[in-house]
Amino acid sequence: MLSVRLRFQQWRALCSAVSGKPNLDNSTDFLSSVPHRKHPGILHMNIVHLPKEAVDAARSIMKNCSIRQEQVSSLKNYLWSRKCPVEDSDLRLKASQLEDEFKERLQNESEMDPVDREEKIKNQVLNALRKSTYNWQPLNYSQHIGLVYLAARFDGGYAAVTRALYEINKRVPDFKPLTLMDFGSGVGTVIWAAHALWGNSVKEYMCVDTSASMNNLSEMILRGGSETSRMHIHGVYFRQFLPVSPKVQYDLVISAFSLNELPNFAARQKTIQALWRKTGGFLVLVENGTREGHRLLMEARDIVLRGGDKEIWDHRPACVFAPCPHQLECPKLSENSKVPCNFVQKYQSFPLSWNSQQQWEKFSFLILSRGIVGGDDKHWPRVIGDVLLRPRHVHCHTCGSDGKLHHDVITSNRHGKDLYRCARICKLGDRLPAIISYPDSDPDAPGNKGKNDS
Structure with missing residues (x-):
């Protein structure tokens, strides 16, 4: 002993x-x-509650909709396990390696016609690629899918975004954003989270989402579930594409659960650079707390810190505000690390019959600031x-x-x-x-x- x-x-x-x-x-x-x-x-929050106005509006909208638990669970699981699309260059390299492998296997079959051999190798390569390559598909957020997404992710997404924004609110209490841009705004979780933390300080919300159905749904929630009612939060504007001018900046730029909706690295790089140009104070990125979500955030971190953007209007340097206490390579990206850098937030579940009263949201986040912000x-x-x-x-x-x-x-x-x-x-x-x-x-x-x- x-x-x-x-x-x-x-x-x-x-x-x-x-x-x-x-x-x-x-x-x-x-x-x-x-x-x-x-x-x-201390930065943790005990439990996050969706604003009563948002809950009442969402319940009013879904009251006459036939949304089943199976649909909600299926979408939740799909979004959580979703991976990035495979790059064309990686796909071509893998196809070339498979082709060489199958050619070596068939080299002893001298009696086979060369045309038939090439056709057989081609079919084998295609079959192998189908089995081993993730089949990424863009999500079409129709009106029905938007309602299912509302039931599946409104509460958890709100909890993750609120916790990420709380980091800024707590550590930089003097920061009061006047303008906010939300890329991939979806059902409006960012609007409600920012309003809960900063109230009427935010005078303008620019919401960008390629889906007109999601923009309409977000506006309906802000109007309490009725098209004729006044909006609960004022100064909200909707667009389907990013504003072109790099000269117009926003105090707070946010992208939550949207990077995986982009088709390739080139699109992600272009989007991240555009969002950084728009950033006057903080750029906040939130993704699923999976290895894929963490990797997307570290990719975005590298894009901003490395620079290389030809359209530079604001020369203040990019600094990592949270969660990293450094600007070096993330140690969680090493092969020895079995878990990504992620965090959890407890929240009050959306009142659906199949939901438990309280749940936990696992997420990863990254906050970049223009220049050095905060104390010592x-x-x-x-x-x-x-x-x-x-x-x-x-x-x-x-x-x-x-x-x-x-x-x-x-x-x-x-x-x-x-x-x-x-x-x-x-x-x-x-x-x-x-x-x-x-x-x-x-x-x-x-x-x-x-x-x-x-």
Whole structure:
């Protein structure tokens, strides 16, 4: 028993030493004004509720519609498991490799007519591609599919967008957007989420969706389910295509669950660059919390940070605001990482007979800012896993400012009671208010200043 306890103590010490010793970053003396349970790294929301006006309007619209549980579940599963379309160049390369493989298999059949051999190889290649290649198809959001989507994703989508926007609202309280653009606006979850957080501060909502049916449905919800009623939120405009002029910017540009609707990388790159040109303050991207959704966000992150856009009107640099505490390559993209960078949000379900009262939305998000925004806490590590509470110690899995994943075991004796208490209250998605001296990292980085001066 003693040897087991000794091994555990050695393992716990090693876990803490992997990323250096975390120290509480109380440079702004925040603990003098707030208790530990409300430290500024806390970003999680307990439960998200759709606004009553939105729920009542949606129920009124669906009251006379024949929407079945099977249709809703089928669309939910399809959207969650949907993958990106295969690039033409990748498809041609794979076809060439398969053709060489089948030619080698048939080279001993000398009696076969050359024309028949070529035809057989062609058919084999096509059959193999059909079986191994994801068959991406664009979704046609007709009036009926729009209603099914409303029942399937209105509540969960609203929860994810609200949590992403809450990050800006909490960390930059002085930011009050006047204008907002929503690309792939769908049923209007972004409008309702932004209005819930900033109220009448937002004077203009530019909603862009290629589906006229979805635009009509979104407007109907804003009107309370009646075409003749006044809109609950004012200043909302609908378009089917992105505005052309790159000179007109919006304080807040958002794209939620829309990148996978684009047919190829070229279309995604063009769209992301256009959205970034339109961004005057923050660009917010939200996707499913799957490996595919996370990869799409990291692709967009790379497109913006790498630059290369020829139409540059705003020369302020792109900075990663959240969730990453760095601008290096995401460590979750490595082959060793089994789970993507995702987060969860609890929400009140839409009142349908088959829905449970409360559910969880798993999502990934990315927020980019024009220039450096926020205080000196940008380097605080992000909690990327469940915080494990144990007697007299806490396990924290974080992504650090050095661009690496860390596992810290925080105790009161080793790290101080303040950091220990702050860590115990943290949850997935929060930030640990700590300075960590990372080995082999930049000596000028926070926590490493003066480290090599002696």
